[in-house]
Amino acid sequence: xxxxxxxxxxxxxxxxxxxxxxxxxxxxxxxxxxxxxxxxxxxxxxxxxxxxxxxxxxxxxxxxxxxxxxxxxxxx
Amino acid sequence: xxxxxxxxxxxxxxxxxxxxxxxxxxxxxxxxxxxxxxxxxxxxxxxxxxxxxxxxxxxxxxxxxxxxxxxxxxxxxxxxxxxxxxxxxxxxxxxxxxxxxxxxxxxxxxxxxxxxxxxxxxxxxxxxxxxxxxxxxxxx
Numbered sequence: 051x052x053x054x055x056x057x058x059x060x061x062x063x064x065x066x067x068x069x070x071x072x073x074x075x076x077x078x079x080x081x082x083x084x085x086x087x088x089x090x091x092x093x094x095x096x097x098x099x100x101x102x103x104x105x106x107x108x109x110x111x112x113x114x115x116x117x118x119x120x121x122x123x124x125x126x
Numbered sequence: 127x128x129x130x131x132x133x134x135x136x137x138x139x140x141x142x143x144x145x146x147x148x149x150x151x152x153x154x155x156x157x158x159x160x161x162x163x164x165x166x167x168x169x170x171x172x173x174x175x176x177x178x179x180x181x182x183x184x185x186x187x188x189x190x191x192x193x194x195x196x197x198x199x200x201x202x203x204x205x206x207x208x209x210x211x212x213x214x215x216x217x218x219x220x221x222x223x224x225x226x227x228x229x230x231x232x233x234x235x236x237x238x239x240x241x242x243x244x245x246x247x248x249x250x251x252x253x254x255x256x257x258x259x260x261x262x263x264x265x266x
Contacts, residue, residue, distance in 0.1 A: 088201075088202040088205045088206065089147075089206065091148065091202075091250075093250050094252075097250055098151055098250065100258060101152075101232075101234070101235045101250055101258070102151035104220070104222060104232050104235070104258055105151055105153065105183075105220065105232075105248075106152045108183050108184075108221065108222040108223075109182065109183065110182055110183065115172065115182065115184055118184055118221060118223060118229060119184065121229065121263060121266070122170060122186075122221075122229070122263065123170075
């Protein structure tokens with residue numbers, strides 16, 4: 051892992067288009083500003099992980115699928 | 127709660143494979159997906175990966191789950207989908223089954239497909255008040 055020391059308003063560049071800038075340093079956290087090209091998606095890691103885990107728990111077999119579809123249809 | 131009648135957007139149909147340039151979180155290798163009718167049960171649809179890992183989701187129109195469901199796409203999201211401001215988009219929320227048997231639906235991170243460009247992505251909104259696991263039906 052690359053490790054940098056940055057002060058307020060200082061930044062690092064990743065590749066040609068991604069800039070990560072320190073906006074504020076507080077007692078409990080650091081506020082960062084990210085500039086990235088539109089094709090680069092930027093997310094809080096924990097949000098990404100939550101969605102990934104939800105997706106992985108959602109994969110359904112054909113049997114399950116038919117079962118779930120039936121339950122939902124019956125309830126209408 | 128039971129799904130409400132399907133709103134007009136379920137008339138949008140996608141018959142060819144849709145390209146997801148980044149895949150879907152957890153299924154990054156799956157770049158091409160098809161949207162199939164799930165049994166006879168509209169507004170349910172099946173989202174099925176045609177390459178990469180084997181994956182199949184049951185999805186539902188989020189507006190059929192929650193009346194007035196609204197999720198704003200960022201400018202970057204629109205650009206990735208090649209969507210204009212008034213583009214008709216297909217919204218799909220992934221249905222999950224808890225170990226308890228309860229059915230929940232992911233309203234926080236919907237799948238959005240632009241049928242014109244045949245491009246899709248799972249939107250991870252930064253500020254979304256909808257739950258990740260909205261209960262659709264309790265355990266049997």
